[in-house]
Amino acid sequence: MMETLQFLHSGWAYLVLLVLILATLNALVKFFGDKEFDAKDFRISLFTLITMHIQLLLGLILWFTKGYFDEMTVGEVMKSEAVRKLAIEHPVTMLIAVALVTIGYSKHKKKLVSKPKFKVVAIFYTIALALVLYMIPWNLWFN
Template sequence: METIQFIHSGWAYIVLIVLVIATFNALIKFFGNKEFDAKDFRISLFTLITMHIQLLFGIILWFTKGYFDEMSVGEVMKNDAVRKLAVEHPATMLIAVALVTIGYSKHKKKLVSKPKFKVLAIFYTIALALVLYMIPWNQWF
């Protein structure tokens, strides 16, 4: 279990860096009226892939931690620290992954650059905000 925790925590740095790059890339190119090219496609795809890999590590970790094996749902919900790790963090990160997935899927349907960057900018920015809000910073550093 410590190995999965280590991988999940280490991979999170990659996810955060890639998500920041993809978000700022979309915002800068949207406001700069730039053309969408293969590099932009790869950045958004790599963000999608890294987020989904992190999701898999998180799901494995959530099931192996067994928060609800030792505590009842009521006990978990009353304990702020456990609730954040067992409920709030996974739920918020799942929403962030869904937003990246939706944004990526919607951008592929757009035919011109500006709407592509707009969709990516909106969905990736919201996902980034959720990720930054829900990272357990006190355990990360």
């Protein structure tokens, strides 16, 4: 069960990363290119939101079933850099990234003109992408 959940979380992360990069680049290119916001742009932003929320759910299930705090105290978790990164820093940072995408998506829907829509998506999704890239456990991905 744990291996399957870990596999799903890690595998789905590739899709999340790809879609987040696509949505961010799409918003930046179209913002600076003064393009019109169309249905395709809306779907890209929405699909990014959906994939990130699915990843969040998988991550939360994994975090609660992993049981970091069953065998270790909070102090022991915080003293171990590797465990702290997986048990605390990674989940919190990714939660912030999901919140940024959610806020960006929500705010862009309230804008009536294309340029502000792309601006909001570009800002929030770029910050979220930076956080995701920073906090991915690359050593676990490539082992």
